[in-house]
Amino acid sequence: MIEEILALKKERHAVILAHNYQIPEVLDVADLVGDSLELSRAAARLDAEVIVFCGVDFMAETAAILSPQKKVVLPEKGAWCPMAHMITPDQLKELKALYPEAAVVCYVNSTAEVKAESDICCTSANGVQVAGSLEQKQVIFVPDRNLAAYVARHTEKQIIPWNGYCYVHDHFTPEEVHAARARHPQAEVLVHPECRPEVIDLADYVYSTAGMGRHARVSKAREFIIGTEVGMLYRLKKENPDKEFYPLSEKAVCQNMKKTNLVKVLRALQTLEPGVTVPEEIASRARKAIERMLAVKG
Numbered sequence: 001m002i003e004e005i006l007a008l009k010k011e012r013h014a015v016i017l018a019h020n021y022q023i024p025e026v027l028d029v030a031d032l033v034g035d036s037l038e039l040s041r042a043a044a045r046l047d048a049e050v051i052v053f054c055g056v057d058f059m060a061e062t063a064a065i066l067s068p069q070k071k072v073v074l075p076e077k078g079a080w081c082p083m084a085h086m087i088t089p090d091q092l093k094e095l096k097a098l099y100p101e102a103a104v105v106c107y108v109n110s111t112a113e114v115k116a117e118s119d120i121c122c123t124s125a126n127g128v129q130v131a132g133s134l135e136q137k138q139v140i141f142v143p144d145r146n147l148a149a150y151v152a153r154h155t156e157k158q159i160i161p162w163n164g165y166c167y168v169h170d171h172f173t174p175e176e177v178h179a180a181r182a183r184h185p186q187a188e189v190l191v192h193p194e195c196r197p198e199v200i201d202l203a204d205y206v207y208s209t210a211g212m213g214r215h216a217r218v219s220k221a222r223e224f225i226i227g228t229e230v231g232m233l234y235r236l237k238k239e240n241p242d243k244e245f246y247p248l249s250e251k252a253v254c255q256n257m258k259k260t261n262l263v264k265v266l267r268a269l270q271t272l273e274p275g276v277t278v279p280e281e282i283a284s285r286a287r288k289a290i291e292r293m294l295a296v297k298g
């Protein structure tokens with residue numbers, strides 16, 4: 001199947017992009033594995049006719065918005081991010097009416113319609129830099145309350161958060177951090193900014209998934225406790241075979257990230273379905289918010 005995928009990929013002038021939380025077989029067949037920011041940047045710059053996006057809905061939508069001339073395919077139509085659907089465009093419009101002076105930052109884990117209502121996007125890798133780049137003192141931040149809290153702590157901005165959350169990261173508890181440290185006293189604790197503030201307080205470092213990868217490579221530590229979705233551990237172990245990685249919780253599984261497999265990737269390359277498109281009226285406004293983010297340094 002891998003040979004068939006590779007041959008068809010060439011024939012179709014396709015690239016396979018995969019998020020760090022995908023299953024190992026999919027990661028191994030991908031042209032690029034990364035976090036949301038890296039994959040957005042790649043979607044914008046890659047020279048390909050087809051992007052097979054192994055991730056969840058908002059990531060494929062972002063690729064389609066940035067590259068309207070490319071065919072974007074999401075191998076599993078039902079792979080969606082629950083947090084991205086925790087705020088509707090109407091709810092955001094109501095919030096904007098309450099704070100007319102505020103800038104609107106939306107986490108890329110959001111729908112294209114919500115991006116279209118926002119001034120600028122951010123990812124977990126650049127939320128602090130994005131908020132810091134704005135003139136306004138007041139910033140509406142949607143949909144993740146935990147990333148909003150993290151940005152509020154690291155900027156001078158008055159952050160107005162929405163009450164969305166990622167069920168995978170919001171589930172980690174301080175007790176789990178204490179227990180993991182007791183089991184592995186030499187390990188560094190790395191957590192994602194979608195975790196609750198009380199969990200972040202107990203961590204050594206806070207990173208997006210790509211940031212965790214970079215840190216693990218350069219750190220002198222030999223052991224790491226990883227506070228994000230468990231799929232991340234495969235890549236960390238593969239890139240650092242002489243180091244040990246332990247999940248903060250074995251239960252941290254994003255069901256939607258696990259829906260894509262090689263059979264679906266092959267079918268996507270054969271049929272170029274399910275395609276992901278965003279109506280240009282929405283895409284053009286969402287594109288401004290994403291491109292403004294991509295122009296922010298850091």
Ligand code: 13P
Pocket residue numbers: 020034035036037109123124125166192194207208209210
């Ligand atoms: P990253 O941008 O860190 O890869 O995170 C994306 C995501 O969905 C986290 O749950």
Ligand code: SF4
Pocket residue numbers: 056080081082083084109166167168169229254255256257
């Ligand atoms: Fe969404 Fe959380 Fe899954 Fe990331 S891990 S895609 S934020 S549900």
